[in-house]
Every structure is written in C-alpha cells, then in structure tokens.
Amino acid sequence: MTPGAAEVVRDSFLRRWFVSVTLAEAAGFAIPAIAGGSLALYAAPAAVVYPALVLAGAWAVGLLWTLAPSPFIDETTPVPILFAVYLLAGLLMAATVAVLTGFAARRVVSGAG
Secondary structure, three states, X not given: OOHHHHHHHHHHHHHHHHHHHHHHHHHHHHHHHHHHHHHHHOOOOHHHXXXXXXXXXXXXXXXXXXXXXXXXXXXXXXXXXXXXXXXXXXXXXXXXXXXXXXXXXXXXHHOOX
C-alpha cells in the first residue's frame, strides 16, 4: 500500500471511529435521560425515576474525563502514553459513574427521599 493510500485508509477509519464512538456515548447518555424523563412525566414512583436520572447525570459528568486529555494529546504523542492516558481517563470515568450511581442506589435502598 502506498503512503498516500495508507493515509486515506487511516483517515477513513478515524472518521468512522469518531462517529461510532460519538453515537454510542450519546446513546449511553440519552437512553437513561429519556427513560427517566418519560417516567417522571407519567408520575412513576421516585424509586424508578431517580436512578434513571442519576445514571444520565453520572454519564454526563463521567464523559468529562474522556475529554480531559484531549488538549494534551496530538499526533506526536507516543502510542504507549496515549493508551495510558486514555486508560486512566476511562478508569476515572468508570469510577465517577460508579460513585454517583452508588450514592443514588444507597438512597433508594435506604428509602430516603
């Protein structure tokens, strides 16, 4: 494969990857937000609505970790550092969602609110 063709393939892959990941992240946020909002409109019990809305909020906050490394990463960043930085961002995102939803689960289980 010629260098020019390899670049075209890589750019095409990156565009598809960006669109796929963006749509998946949007769905990960939108599905609980829509479900929670719909349940709230239909006057569902708070024990059903609250976790769905908290999950949507937790995803929104967690996504900020995914964006955090972007200003510091460019095409000259070595691949091992790139993977390490985004691995850390993913772990922080997962921890953020776990903590926020954990507080919500504890509140629902304890019957508070």
